[in-house]
Amino acid sequence: xxxxxxxxxxxxxxxxxxxxxxxxxxxxxxxxxxxxxxxxxxxxxxxxxxxxxxxxxxxxxxxxxxxxxxxxxxxxxxxxxxxxxxxxxxxxxxxxxxxxxxxxxxxxxxxxxxxxxxxxxxxxxxxxxxxxxxxxxxxxxxxxxxxxxxxxxxxxxxxxxxxxxxxxxxxxxxxxxxxxxxxxxxxxxxxxxxxxxxxxxxxxxxxxxxxxxxxxxxxxxxxxxxxxxxxxxxxxxxxxxxxxxxxxxxxxxxxxxxxxxxxxxxxxxxxxxxxxxxxxxxxxxxxxxxxxxxxxxxxxxxxxxxxxxxxxxxxxxxxxxxxxxxxxxxxxxxxxxxxxxxxxxxxxxxxxxxxxxxxxxxxxxxxxxxxxxxxxxxxxxxxxxxxxxxxxxxxxxxxxxxxxxxxxxxxxxxxxxxxxxxxxxx
Amino acid sequence: xxxxxxxxxxxxxxxxxxxxxxxxxxxxxxxxxxxxxxxxxxxxxxxxxxxxxxxxxxxxxxxxxxxxxxxxxxxxxxxxxxxxxxxxxxxxxxxxxxxxxxxxxxxxxxxxxxxxxxxxxxxxxxxxxxxxxxxxxxxxxxxxxxxxxxxxx
Numbered sequence: 001x002x003x004x005x006x007x008x009x010x011x012x013x014x015x016x017x018x019x020x021x022x023x024x025x026x027x028x029x030x031x032x033x034x035x036x037x038x039x040x041x042x043x044x045x046x047x048x049x050x051x052x053x054x055x056x057x058x059x060x061x062x063x064x065x066x067x068x069x070x071x072x073x074x075x076x077x078x079x080x081x082x083x084x085x086x087x088x089x090x091x092x093x094x095x096x097x098x099x100x101x102x103x104x105x106x107x108x109x110x111x112x113x114x115x116x117x118x119x120x121x122x123x124x125x126x127x128x129x130x131x132x133x134x135x136x137x138x139x140x141x142x143x144x145x146x147x148x149x150x151x152x153x154x155x156x157x158x159x160x161x162x163x164x165x166x167x168x169x170x171x172x173x174x175x176x177x178x179x180x181x182x183x184x185x186x187x188x189x190x191x192x193x194x195x196x197x198x199x200x201x202x203x204x205x206x207x208x209x210x211x212x213x214x215x216x217x218x219x220x221x222x223x224x225x226x227x228x229x230x231x232x233x234x235x236x237x238x239x240x241x242x243x244x245x246x247x248x249x250x251x252x253x254x255x256x257x258x259x260x261x262x263x264x265x266x267x268x269x270x271x272x273x274x275x276x277x278x279x280x281x282x283x284x285x286x287x288x289x290x291x292x293x294x295x296x297x298x299x300x301x302x303x304x305x306x307x308x309x310x311x312x313x314x315x316x317x318x319x320x321x322x323x324x325x326x327x328x329x330x331x332x333x334x335x336x337x338x339x340x341x342x343x344x345x346x347x348x349x350x351x352x353x354x355x356x357x358x359x360x361x362x363x364x365x366x367x368x369x370x371x372x373x374x375x376x377x378x379x380x381x382x383x384x385x386x387x388x389x390x391x392x393x394x395x396x397x398x399x400x401x402x403x404x405x406x407x408x409x410x411x412x413x414x415x416x417x418x419x420x421x422x423x424x425x426x
Numbered sequence: 427x428x429x430x431x432x433x434x435x436x437x438x439x440x441x442x443x444x445x446x447x448x449x450x451x452x453x454x455x456x457x458x459x460x461x462x463x464x465x466x467x468x469x470x471x472x473x474x475x476x477x478x479x480x481x482x483x484x485x486x487x488x489x490x491x492x493x494x495x496x497x498x499x500x501x502x503x504x505x506x507x508x509x510x511x512x513x514x515x516x517x518x519x520x521x522x523x524x525x526x527x528x529x530x531x532x533x534x535x536x537x538x539x540x541x542x543x544x545x546x547x548x549x550x551x552x553x554x555x556x557x558x559x560x561x562x563x564x565x566x567x568x569x570x571x572x573x574x575x576x577x578x579x
Contacts, residue, residue: 157527160521161525161526161527162525163526178444179440179443182445182449184445185474185475187474189449279471282528282543286543305560310560310561311558368544
């Protein structure tokens, strides 16, 4: 895009008048239509558009829900039930918002793992990647606070456990905890501020998404072979080629989304959250929403003191580290080759990392006893070894396969299999 | 100067999040112990937090006293966990010191409490024995006003 000239010519006197004052149509044509996009993007690349749409879905349904929701400890639980039972169409709108959070995370995990496989974080896209990780962190904060709002048992205990993480900070832990909760325990003050922030953060996310797309449009998209665009023969205009491809992917993505909303709106939730919050009793088995499970498993895997660091602080350090480490990934991976397709040694470690991540999710949902505790420790160790040892070493030890000289060459050299679009990696 | 000015303007915006006057006003309560039989426990509410009041059996007290301090992650004797002359009464904030769940009573590997959230085991003096919690269950500031009346906070 850097070398890309605008091709816009105002079609009427009015458009010309606008263009001289605020060239927004010109800007839109350059960035949303003509934007030159590598012609070999596969369906893993459609999740960016899916995510942008999911953010819109969550904001629109959220604004509507806020018209009926009451952020007070004695009324919050009932007001959510009121939405589901009494408000016109509320049953569907609430389900879209609740299931939407899960679909949002499903899409973001695919988007992140696509980036991990195809080396999308490598130069010159480090800032693009860092902004993406920042969006992920903001999403987690938003989803967590949103989950507290229905004020069920899981809401309350999630709020208690997660705010308690901050109490692990040495010296200032307890004052910080009281500051966050607005009391000695999670209570009305906590619920109110979470509602306020849950309404705010999506708009912060939207702003960072703008930066994320800006940072994308400077170097342009990465692609499955990981070779930079060399000439206009390697690209196609974003519209209609990728607008249509993204639209098709969105429709396919909405099929399971709709299935959950219409047929199983509660299947991703937890029955305990249909019991109103009770500060005196913890449910016997508390688990976070599925999308937090891998990190939750890491948090509780550390049940031993590490030198002077006690087990609680240790767990919090590993928990925070498991997410923060993503910020440093562009410098941890020393290989110059982007795409995993050309990295024979990287591939098994990558897939083991994927399996390991799913295993962590499974362990996060399992009770903290017996073999699960040991497995969680091993899986946590691999999670960190992958970033801190394997990726730095592989760049030095591995002999990558020869790269195609250009995107066009890689596309043309493929045996023709009928379909026009190149198949997905692997 | 500008920094001081900005900090002075920002501080009230942060401080408003701290516990307010109505929360602080509930900081002290009195509780009558006479209805609790030996071997029974109740959970009461203090400052919004659950508090365990347990009338321990003599077997539980013996068990707690027999533990060598070397076995403890957060070493405290049984005497330090109770008030002299009232050692049958164990009064503790009922939030696990790991991440704040309420542990289940008379459970776990040490006959005390077991936190189902992340698997911390506490003994009959509420001391952490196994699992991710770093500290013993926290004792609130409390005093015996008479043999059956206790003031917490």
